Amino acid sequence: MNLFSYQWAARCLAPLAFALLWWRGRGDPAYRDALGERWGNISPPQTSGQWVWLHAASVGEVRAAVPLITGLLAAGHSLHITTNTPTGRTAVAEQFGNQVRQSYPPFDTPQAVNRFLDRLHPIAAIRVELELWPTLLASLQARDIPIALVNARLSERSLRRYQRLGGVLSERMARISWVGAQTKADADRLIALGVAHSHLDITGSLKFDQPINPEQVSAGQQLRHRIGAERPVWVAASVREGEAQSVLAAHAMLCKRIPDALLILVPRHPERFVLPSLPAYGGADAVVYRTKASPITRATSILFADTMGELSVFLAAADIAFVGGSLVAVGGHNPLEPAALGLPVLMGPHVVNFAQVDRLLGEAGARYRVVDARSLATTLENLLTDAPARQAAGVQAQAVVEQHRGACKKTLTQLTDRLGLITK
Numbered sequence: 037m038n039l040f041s042y043q044w045a046a047r048c049l050a051p052l053a054f055a056l057l058w059w060r061g062r063g064d065p066a067y068r069d070a071l072g073e074r075w076g077n078i079s080p081p082q083t084s085g086q087w088v089w090l091h092a093a094s095v096g097e098v099r100a101a102v103p104l105i106t107g108l109l110a111a112g113h114s115l116h117i118t119t120n121t122p123t124g125r126t127a128v129a130e131q132f133g134n135q136v137r138q139s140y141p142p143f144d145t146p147q148a149v150n151r152f153l154d155r156l157h158p159i160a161a162i163r164v165e166l167e168l169w170p171t172l173l174a175s176l177q178a179r180d181i182p183i184a185l186v187n188a189r190l191s192e193r194s195l196r197r198y199q200r201l202g203g204v205l206s207e208r209m210a211r212i213s214w215v216g217a218q219t220k221a222d223a224d225r226l227i228a229l230g231v232a233h234s235h236l237d238i239t240g241s242l243k244f245d246q247p248i249n250p251e252q253v254s255a256g257q258q259l260r261h262r263i264g265a266e267r268p269v270w271v272a273a274s275v276r277e278g279e280a281q282s283v284l285a286a287h288a289m290l291c292k293r294i295p296d297a298l299l300i301l302v303p304r305h306p307e308r309f310v311l312p313s314l315p316a317y318g319g320a321d322a323v324v325y326r327t328k329a330s331p332i333t334r335a336t337s338i339l340f341a342d343t344m345g346e347l348s349v350f351l352a353a354a355d356i357a358f359v360g361g362s363l364v365a366v367g368g369h370n371p372l373e374p375a376a377l378g379l380p381v382l383m384g385p386h387v388v389n390f391a392q393v394d395r396l397l398g399e400a401g402a403r404y405r406v407v408d409a410r411s412l413a414t415t416l417e418n419l420l421t422d423a424p425a426r427q428a429a430g431v432q433a434q435a436v437v438e439q440h441r442g443a444c445k446k447t448l449t450q451l452t453d454r455l456g457l458i459t460k
Contacts, residue, residue, distance in 0.1 A: 066122030076151030173208035182213040206230035214454035240443035256352025274369035275360035289413035375433035402433035
């Protein structure tokens with residue numbers, strides 16, 4: 037496929053993408069907000085300055101980029117941040133407020149991309165992790181705007197998918213100014229996709245550098261006081277719809293052995309998460325919803341965390357964390373936040389998104405593999421009834437995080453050298 041044929045196809049598919057966003061707005065009206073931005077209709081900056089465009093797809097990428105964004109702002113750069121989702125947009129607003137501009141990114145058509153670039157006039161484009169769009173890359177390169185891919189990771193599956201685009205993407209990849217890969221395996225796959233050896237470094241993962249919010253930790257400690265310091269508490273974090281039933285079934289089994297155990301269930305997408313039918317651990321009366329601020333009593337078996345942006349609060353209130361997206365073929369979500377807070381981490385077999393972190397935590401004895409509801413319940417029971425083992429695993433989890441910090445500093449240094457951005 038060449039660039040012309042790709043762009044023809046993109047023009048044809050753009051209305052379908054627009055319709056999909058409108059359809060998703062039925063469940064989450066925020067998807068219908070600022071739809072004009074998807075066509076590149078952003079407001080031009082009101083103040084003069086050299087704008088750096090940073091793209092972070094959603095909440096996970098935004099959180100990973102927080103130390104990097106903080107470093108760029110401290111160096112005096114003007115930042116325009118784009119995210120694909122309303123939750124990502126909210127995360128940027130909560131973290132940085134009016135310190136940055138933000139919008140949705142343009143569809144990958146020449147008209148939308150060029151309209152966006154004509155209004156922003158960025159001096160550099162930084163993309164967090166990996167989201168590659170041929171028209172966007174071609175337009176940036178035609179304007180001699182340097183491009184950096186930071187915290188980049190690429191699975192075998194994604195590599196095969198991108199390779200189907202043929203030369204239309206590999207030609208663009210060869211001209212990217214700099215790529216900071218998370219691991220050697222990621223680096224090898226990026227080179228196979230067309231990135232030049234001389235334009236690539238292995239920096240590690242920015243997620244190891246994510247700061248812990250002390251206010252949320254304090255709120256979590258207060259929540260634990262309300263729950264009761266003596267009660268066993270576990271968090272099921274970033275749970276996807278397809279694994280919720282297994283999580284609830286595991287809790288039902290656990291409650292037969294440890295009746296006062298409390299589950300804090302944190303769905304990945306609370307705005308569209310439907311709590312499945314409840315197994316026999318107390319029924320609907322045993323469930324408390326975070327948004328309703330109901331009292332947590334001895335009869336409460338589940339705290340349903342139907343809010344956004346409070347994961348650290350719930351983790352700080354818990355003894356153990358199960359990280360979701362791993363009992364279903366999603367690829368797993370980030371286990372570093374519970375690890376940084378000193379919690380043993382339980383994950384299912386589907387961890388391709390965090391394979392390196394999963395391996396490091398497993399080798400340190402800080403991560404426990406579970407494969408279904410029964411093994412999840414058994415592992416929880418073993419850890420909740422063995423405080424020394426649980427505490428030792430938590431200490432090892434924190435040690436793994438501390439040993440692998442530093443990706444942000446390496447990335448900022450390379451952005452200075454490769455893109456000419458001034459950093460402190």
